[in-house]
Structures are given as C-alpha cells and as structure tokens.
Amino acid sequence: MDSTLDKTTLKNLIFDLGDVIIPIDLTAPMRNFAMLANLPETEVLALWKQHNILSQYETGLIDDDAFRAHVRQLLKNDSWADEVIDTAWNTVLLDIPVERLERIKELKSHYRLFLLSNTSAIHIRYVNKVLTGMGQPTLEELFEKVFYSYDVQLMKPSPEIYQHVLDKAGLAAEETAFFDDNALNIQAAAELGIQAVHVQPPLTILDYLKNV
Template identity: 30%
Template sequence: MLYIFDLGNVIIDIDFNRVLGVWSDLSRVPLASLQSHFHMDEEFEQHERGEISDETFAAALCEKLDIALSYEQFTAGWQAVFVGVRPDTLALMHKLRAEGHRVVILSNTNKLHYAFWPTQYPEVQQAADKLYQSQDLGMRKPEARIYQHVLNTEGVSADHAVFFDDNQQNIEAARALGIESVLVTDNKTVPNWFASQH
C-alpha cells in the first residue's frame, strides 16, 4: 500500500497563533488585530505553489496585516508555527515501511518553511520514503492534479492508497479520486485508525 501523510497537524503539530504571537510582540500590534486580518488568501496559495518568492509573500502579508517587520523578524514568526512532532505517528510510519509499504509526505508548504523544519525535525524526513511539496510541484491540495501526480509517480492506483490530512477539503478531493482518506482531528486519529484495521 501507499500511505500518504500530510505534514502539519498530522506529523508535526502546528499553531498559527504562535506565528501571530511573535509578530505581535515584534511589531507591537495587538494579537487580536493580527488574528482578525490573517487569512489564507490567494497570495498564500501562490506562495505554496512556489509562484511568488518568500520575500514577495512576506512583504504582501506585512502590508495586509499592517505590521512593520524586517524579513528576519517575519521569518522568526513564520517558523514559530511548528510546535513539535507526533511520535506515535512517526513510529507508525517507520513500522509501515518496515512491513514493506511505501510512505510519503504530501504537504502544502513553502520554501521558507522547508528551509527550517527538516533541520529542526530530521526524524520526519527519516520516517518517509519521499516528500511531495506544493512549492516544488507548482500545485497544491485540494487540486486533483497533485494527488494524481503522487499516484502516477509512485505507480499505484487510487484504491491502493490511504491519505491522512487535517483539512476536510483536501480529504474530499482525495476521496473524489477514489483514495481512502482519513480526516485527522487530533493526535490520536492516526494511531486509532491503524488499531481499527486489524
């Protein structure tokens, strides 16, 4: 089988409030103000497809949030999103590979985050056979073509794949292609799903 894992809130816990908290401290802009202005919009999606540079994205977001941050300060906040890995999920990924299954990560991410998390969490890459990242592929979930790309590259049909993600839209898009998909709501979802398979 091919097991496809999302990264954020599936393998690594993430929290965007931590990002906004750092920016709030650095810019002296109240956290509530940043929270009300922060949205995953078109620029966010372009950044995840690698269509705009990190610097362009940072400038656009600072303008939108009305905060004056240097690129270094922006980056410091942006990387604060990562809380820590989910050891149970990593252990399962290793186990699946030991049993001869193929384990890959499919993440909507961006160059800026990729410059950071592999050094911070080397154990994540060690648990996967391959990384599929939106900014390298020029496409992002929930676009059907990104799932198709993974299936084609791995040489498996949809009915031989299982996908784990914390986003309902991404799950529905994968299901529409015939991929068994599991919505991850907390750190117990993945272990519980595997426990129920026996």
C-alpha cells in the same frame, strides 16, 4: 478509525504533515507578527487575508525572499531580518512527537510511504533541522517521495495535486490511503478513489495506524 481502509489492497500510504505528523498552532504566526509590529492581531489577520500571501507562497508563485518582502511591506517594518520573520513564521510548528516518526519508520518495510503537504520552504527547512537535531531522518529520507505544494505549484484540495502524486509515484488510487486532518482535503482525495482517512482529535495518527 481504520474501518475505512481495505487492507487487502493497501500498498501505499500518503501522509499530510501539519496536525498529522507535527502538531501545529495556526494562530501562532499572526499572534507573533502582531506583537512584533505592535498591531492588534485582528488587524494583522485581516491584512494577511486581504493580500492572499499564504496561497501565493505555498503554491510557489512567490519565493522566500518575496514572501519576507511582502511581510515587511504589509506590516510596515523594513528593518526585520530574515531570521526574525522566519522565526515568527515557524511558530506554527509545535514539538514533533518522536513516537509518530518511529511508527512511520516501522511502516516502511510494509508500504510505500509518501508525504503531501500544503507548506512553505521556510517551514520545511526548519522541520528538517529539528529532525536532524533529534537524530531522526529528514522528511526526504523518511518518505520515498515528498510532494510540497510550493514545489508542484498546486494546493490541496485541488484534485490536480492528488492526481499529480498518483501519476508521479505510479500509484493506483484504490491501493492508496491518505491521512489528513482537513475534511475538504479528505473529500477531494476520496472522490478520486483514494482510501481517505480523516484524522480528528482527540485521536492522533497513531490511533489510525494501530491496525495498518
């Protein structure tokens, strides 16, 4: 697990969010939108892919209001309130394991910590609300700096987003570990010289951080 890490040079840890810190169910939003629209899930998924809403939203090409408008138009329901769309969209996010948060907090005294996520503003607001309700720090408080795809207008596995993080935070690639559940994201980071760790079930981030 941690054998890929050279701990003698390690100074910085970059974490993905979904399925690294927070368990996710990628099928849940489409399932919920399909139920709301009274349409087959396969049809909703096909429409979603055809119109490429996700990458537009997660790279900041469209904002929250435009995203919701696209959803209403796509699923032919102008009456859905913002909250209805946001709630369905946020079903991708499952319960946050508090022990993962506590481990990350422990690491703050030893490493510089960063977050790098392909995500949307609706998700981040929801996560921070849940964290606050748990008596935990927000993502912006938990990490030295957060890098959200919609803010930087780049997405993993684009090499540019990793370079952006290294440049903005002043990090040396060889002194930096990156934890992600997506093999393509890991490969792209490794090609820049980052110590990239592929987080794979049944293991969790806690297993990979045991000896860090």
